[in-house]
Amino acid sequence: MASIKKRENGKWRARYRDNNGREHAKHFDRKTDAQRWLDEVAASVVTGQYVDPNAGRMTFRAYAEQWREAQVHRPSSQAHVEMMLRRHAYPTLGDRPLSAILPSEVQAWVKRLCVGGADRKPLAPSTVGVVHSIVSSVFKAAVRDRRIPANPCEGTRLPKRERTRVVPITTDQVEALTAAMPDELRALVTFAAGTGVRGGELRGLTSDRVHFLKREVTIDRQLVGVDGATPVWGPPKTEASYRTVPLPNVVLEALQDHLAAHDAGPDGLLFTLGGLPISRQAFGHQWRTPARAAGIPVGQGLHALRHYYASLLIRHGESVKTVQARLGHASAAETLDTYSHLWPDSDDRTRDAVDAVLGASSTLEVVR
Incomplete structure (x- = not known):
């Protein structure tokens, strides 16, 4: 009416x-x-x-918390989303009604994240993109719930991410790192360098997943957790992460020596610290000093050994699809985006292919 x-x-x-x-x-x-x-x-x-005009009066913080609690996230992802909202979104947007937040205000908020201020450092472009994506997901849910007519995050101009090329560490650095690690973690370094498995996959590896006779390891779960909590098993990162990885002899020998000195931990965990499951934070404390001594960027963590493994496969002529399968990448595009610059240059093969066909009838004298 x-x-x-x-x-x-x-x-x-x-x-x-x-x-x-x-x-x-x-x-x-x-x-x-x-x-x-x-x-x-x-x-x-x-x-x-x-859209009911009164529905958008709910504050962004109240709706975002309601949205966050309803998401099916792993514990580590839950903690990450909560931290991103609390640190970077709520101080500016938290107490504003959903319907009052304009696209221009979202753009201004993104700009402040990029440039920082007296009380905070500027965020990296990749971090700004992650925070904006989370906030946009909250607004998308509010649109579906008919609390607001449109998502104010649509059309936001984000800072350009500068893609840095992976520079693999050297074999000498891997050996220096292995020597500097605590005894109970040395085989872990060799295993990571020889298989390229992710940190969570490695920390959650149990003896029943290693097949010594077949010389392979099955990756079908990982150890996940948040600060201050006991790690728990969770699924691998993506569907493509379920895989079987061949084990080189050097890895098998290191693992056999490790098991001779250190029994498999609780639930058959191959690698532990003091007999307990290794959390990401605990491993980080053990990693920093040996990494610095070996000249390895501390922030890369075990990913430095994953890049090293990928570089070895590429150097010895493995195809993109093989590298993708070994690393558990979701697509070959992800593999190429990360490692394409490591594949040998094919300029000479291109010249030879053309010369083999057209060169026979060519009278062009090539100056050497």
């Missing part, structure tokens, strides 16, 4: 009731403007795009 009535002050009052019986009203200087507003409301109801 809708109506337009002229008030004593000369204003035109347009009003309607929604499906819940709630009344909504707005005042205009002209009757035509009041009618246009009612027509727009009627059209949105017919097309299924109607």
